[in-house]
Amino acid sequence: MVKKVSIKEDYIKLDSLLKFIGEAATGGHAKILISNGEVKVNNEVCLMRGKKIRKGDKVQINLKEIIIE
Numbered sequence: 472m473v474k475k476v477s478i479k480e481d482y483i484k485l486d487s488l489l490k491f492i493g494e495a496a497t498g499g500h501a502k503i504l505i506s507n508g509e510v511k512v513n514n515e516v517c518l519m520r521g522k523k524i525r526k527g528d529k530v531q532i533n534l535k536e537i538i539i540e
Contacts, residue, residue: 477540482523485510485530488539494532504532 476492483491486501489510495501504510505520511531512522524530530537 472534473536473538475538475540478524478526482525483539484520485512485517485522485524486520488524488530488537489532492537494535509533 474492476488485505486495486498489495489501489504490498495504502520505518508516508518509532510517512524513529514531524539526539528539530539
C-alpha cells in the first residue's frame with residue numbers, strides 16, 4: 472500500500488512523520504517503533520528518530536510505503 476504525504480516545510484523529523492500519518496499515537500510510541508527497527512527510510516532500517524525526512528524520501532512501516540512530496 473502506497474500513501475503520498477505532502478509537506479510544506481523543507482523536512483519533517485521521522486518521529487513527527489509517524490505521528491502525522493497516524494502510525495504512532497505519541498512521540499513515545501514513535502520512538503519505540505523506530506528503536507525496534509520497524510521503520511525503513513529509503514529501503515534502509517533507520518534508528519534515528521530525529522532523521523530529517525525530505526521530499527522524495529520513501530518511508531516504510533507496517534507493510535505501508537509513504538512517499539514524501
